[in-house]
Amino acid sequence: MCGIVGYIGTKEKRNFLxxxxxxxxxRGYDSAGIAVxxxxxxxxxxxxxKLSxxxxxxxxxxxxxxxxGIGHTRWATHGKPTEANAHPHWGQYSYIIHNGIIENYKEIKDELLKDGVKFLSQTDTEVAVHLFExxxxxxxxxxxxxEKTIASLQGAYAILLITKKEPDVIFFAKNAVPLLLGTNAEGEVYFSSSDAPLVGLxxxxxxLEDGEYGWAKxxxxxxLKEFKSQHLDFKTLTHDKISAQKDGFRYFMEKEIYEQSxxxxxxxxxxxxxxxxxLDELSHLDLSSIDAIKICACGTSYHAALSASYMFERLAKIRCNVxxxxxxRYKEPLLDPKTLFIVISQSGETADTLEALKMAKQSGMSTLAICNVDNSSIVRTADMTILTRAGIEKGVASTKAFAxxxxxxxxxxxxxGEAKGTIEESILQREIAALLHIPLxxxxxxxxxxxxRRxxxxxLHGHGFFFIGRDLFYPLALEGALKLKEISYLHAxxxxxxEMKHGPIALADSELFTIALMPKNLLYDKMKSNVEELGARDSTLLIISPEPFELADDFIKTTPQTHMMSEFFEMMIITQLLALEISIRLGNDVDMPRNLAKSVTVE
Structure with a gap:
């Protein structure tokens, strides 16, 4: 997530920015800039x-x-992380910084190109400053x-703009991306993406609310909003920097669950x-020579990999092994150069994953890293990288990194699937529509x-938890159990x-808690039979589903969805919140669970 700051006043602007x-x-970034x-x-x-x-x-x-003055940290979306693509962007006499995405930037850019405007970057942001001028x-x-410029923009944005034609003004606008402004007794005005930079100032x-915009001097x-004047609803700012970084949430993990959208x-x-x-990052990948995929990962990233294996085989029709x-590392694996080797790591420093990556490279395989941290060891080692852009995750138990x-x-x-011609166009469009719906x-x-919470x-007791699911919801069950283990210290x-009837059902009794993931769009009737078997043996059942279930001891109703991945992500949030609330009730340190480290750099 990019970061924004702004300042109007007499103090040294460089220092604040x-x-x-x-x-x-x-929040994470790969370039930065300021303009005064x-x-x-x-x-x-x-x-x-780095900012240094x-x-x-x-x-x-x-x-x-x-x-x-205005300042910005950027995480590359449109265009690579270069100085030309870093913010601020300029026109003839104005500078702009922007978080988010301008969905109709291509249409705006095409019109501006007809007017003879010269663009210096590959970004969507630059169109806004030229449109303003x-x-x-x-x-x-x-x-x-x-006002006219903001009315023309579609998408998500937090914008600050300065111009020589109004040298004492910062123009601002906010829609679906955080932006706040603050004032003090000295008459200074500050802007930021979150509370933390403003504490003490x-x-x-x-x-600011979605759709609001205006100017400060x-x-x-x-x-204003929709051309109508709005009341400035000032709220007292906390003076605790850590609390400010939590944005009012009790724990970083809770904040990060809410940030996933x-x-x-x-x-x-x-x-x-x-x-x-x-995926511009894969422009040099020759998929015609690839006939299989192998993914290596640990912990939460391993569960993401398992989820992917269903999607690669179901959608792209390519063999996938996880x-x-x-x-x-130690099984003397058979490695084929026709297999694309993918590693997944939040930190990019996971020791076992890094060593597996090195083995694959030595065997001549094409290697791809899915990672959250640019310039990490895994990113530097892999042939190609796709950054997940989750921002820094402070909670040890991963949430937004998994999503x-x-x-x-x-x-x-x-x-x-599209590159190899193995996915039907109708299915591709269905999946893209589903993807775009996930933030909601x-x-x-x-x-x-x-x-x-209730x-x-x-x-808080019992002798254990079984999280159960089928197909894609099996890796989600693994991840739900891991979250509960990590922060509550309960067995899950x-x-x-x-597979329950092949042994584990022997544990079923009233003190065994079953958390059943029952999506309507995938194997619902099969799951129903499996859950009924556990209910018949007196297991306590917590059902997560859009459909009421008569045997449920507890029921969390999900939203009716038309795509199984929408159900996947809604149930993911529920299992994360369940682990969080159980841990809080047990009095545990949610963000720093015992015995665990955020980045596992040893075997």
């Missing part, structure tokens, strides 16, 4: 890589005295031009165009969360529902 961006590093408008002139700096590279560039730059020329007023903030803020939208950005999957990296991994692998399965599915339903008090197992 750089320090504010540092507070947003946890002072005394009618704009000075801008951009750099790829940008800090070095600006260390001798001074910007004290009244002025305005075109509107200024047409309407002769910057405020009306900005402002007393109160306004959390010295001691004056105008807020936003980060999956980031994962998809720029990767679906013209009803097709576009192995636990720590086992793969973005599964979405990335789903995209990849469609890309492979991932919005947490507050009433469902409250029901889970239910959790019943699940994920199991294929059809």
């Amino acid at each position: 750089i320090n504010g961006l540092k507070e947003l590093e946890y 408008l002072k005394e009618g002139e704009i000075t801008a700096f951009k750099a790829t890589g 590279n940008l800090s070095h560039k600006v260390e001798h730059f001074s910007s004290s005295g009244f002025g305005v 075109k509107n200024v020329k047409e309407v002769g007023d910057c405020f009306k031009a900005f 402002v007393n109160e903030v306004v959390y 010295d001691k004056e803020i105008t807020l 936003l980060v999956v939208a980031e994962t998809l950005m720029g990767r679906i165009k013209d009803n097709s999957v576009v 192995e636990i990296a720590s086992e793969f 973005t991994q599964v979405v990335t692998l789903w995209l990849l399965s469609l890309f492979v 599915v991932l919005k947490v339903n507050e009433s469902v969360h409250e029901k889970i 239910l959790s008090k019943r699940y 197992e994920g199991y294929p529902a059809g």
